[in-house]
Amino acid sequence: LLINGKSENFIDAADRGLQYGDGLFETLAVVGGRPCLWHLHMQRLSRGCERLKIPFPGSDQLLHEVLQELGSTERAVVKIILTRGCGGRGYRPPAVINPNRMVFSFPWPGYPQDAQRDGVKVGVCSTRLGLNPGLAGLKTLNRLEQVLAQSEWKEGSVAEGLMLDTNDHVIEGTMSNLFLLRGGILITPDLSHCGTAGVMRELIIDTVRRRKLELKVGTVGLDDLREADGLFLSNSLIGIWPVRELAGRTFDPRAIDPPLVNEVLERGFQH
């Protein structure tokens, strides 16, 4: 673990990341020793910095530290945390902000090998996402909703849980974004009121548009899921997981255009 470029395991307990969740993070796949989708991750992080008014340390410095932390590791997960640093009186940010950068690396997680081909079983969480347009789309350190949601099921019984917002709209999974296919059109929930705009989601949207397929970003209800021809989940580490089963209904994991899936996975994990 690197903190501000130095090998450390501990951070100042006065850091606002701990005190208030006042910061952002990114989780990246590492393939062939290089972080995947680096530019998309950096775009989101810098967008988050702009919104929270935290100075963005710059993509070059972060890449340097990621490669330093990785050393000769070929396959891994990297997590970057950027906080507003210490200081300020109560919630109010200090006048001068000295952000803290942390770069963690983890072994590549043991996701089920067959999930990408055969699809996964998915549940619906009762924990809701609160609406907050000011934070929507960002990957902030305020993650208690996701912690509570993942606590709702026993590890292994389902692979992911879908979350609704307080208006009964389906938004995303606890750690993934959601797409549905209906009548040849791909639909993904609108994230302007809550949710995390995943970089894999962004890559999928871009790839769909390059292939001149139809895609709609809009409101999704549980009924829309039941009536879908196919569902899939995405994130930076899993790539794409088709949904095999949701709340008693089964779906064809091969409903999603295979050339599209292949192109996304190729672009998403290239090095």
Added chain:
Amino acid sequence: LLINGKSENFIDAADRGLQYGDGLFETLAVVGGRPCLWHLHMQRLSRGCERLKIPFPGSDQLLHEVLQELGSTERAVVKIILTRGCGGRGYRPPAVINPNRMVFSFPWPGYPQDAQRDGVKVGVCSTRLGLNPGLAGLKTLNRLEQVLAQSEWKEGSVAEGLMLDTNDHVIEGTMSNLFLLRGGILITPDLSHCGTAGVMRELIIDTVRRRKLELKVGTVGLDDLREADGLFLSNSLIGIWPVRELAGRTFDPRAIDPPLVNEVLERGFQH
């Protein structure tokens, strides 16, 4: 600063308090070397632990550590942070939870001397509180909404900002609870969908009932504030601040029953 009873300034960067805001905190006034309203703070903390399924370390151990941290300090602010500790795969809490306890002490803040007598000027924030019944009332480490809200005004221009939820209900201040007086009845916003149930708010409610005054916990809109005979804010450190001015309207800071205020302040800061 004490971490798990030991004098330290740094915590493990893998702590879930930093990673996800997975924890709770309490901020207490210290008068005569003793933390005020200890039992109410411990009740809220243990209620939060129950809700988040974090083992509560027990009031005795925490009091011991608070007194250890204070030493011979008579007047101070103490902040207790309790996190779920390290571990777990992603958002999912680990099977065995080893919470981390932190006890900070700070000098007593320099609140304006005349605020309690003359009242304060208050604004309305545009940052909203997202609804989350599962976390409502708790003092969790997910505080970005409050950070954004306090960033909306320059320090000193107003003393506090009121926050509405996404349904346009007035809930609380960024760091305080709200009461209004209308036709001899005290009203305070319902916190079952969002907001922090302050211990000073609880003490006020209890004192009002002991004095057989009428109190309603319910829905409050901006119109209700405009039509109020008096408004006041409360928290563990400020006690009670009457509102002198809100959005161009002025209020009588003496509208609130002085014997009630005196009894609350006596009970709230006794040692």
